[in-house]
Amino acid sequence: MGRKREVVFDEEAPDFDPAKPYKEPVAMMEMREHIVREKWIDIETSKIIRDKLRWCYRIEGVNHLQKCRHLVQQYMDSTRGIGWGKDGRHPAQHGPKDSLTG
Template sequence: MATNVKADELQARMEARDKHIRESWIQAMEARVVHQALQKCQRIEGVNSYENCKEFSERYIVMLRENKVKGYKEIDLS
């Protein structure tokens, strides 16, 4: 009975880890899509891209800060 409880805990931990990693990769891929849209906008707009692609660039900068692929464990070194 005790091994079954440990197996259930291990299964739950593995599922939580997989979900965390999957969400992290989804956010990273969203940033990639925004980057590709920004590049396309810059190619199309040319000189006017600073004004017309501002929304993409601001969104991409925020995503670069927030949407990094992170591991499941976080170690505090302080």
């Protein structure tokens, strides 16, 4: 027996309406759990890339700027948007955009 290629989760709770989140409490909780699960997956993925980057820096020595550049780019891309602040929330929960912030 081999490992599964990928795990597939449901994208959203079927009855969740972002405009009225408290209408279906069960769907709201499922959506919240989904968002938290996706955040933890992103965080753990960035930790794995960070460990690979540390190992690359250690192995390559003075050549790390050239040899580890792809890992630096992956790590920077994986850490964007991760967090528990406003930018880490579901887009439907951000509220109206300010004209000053873009």
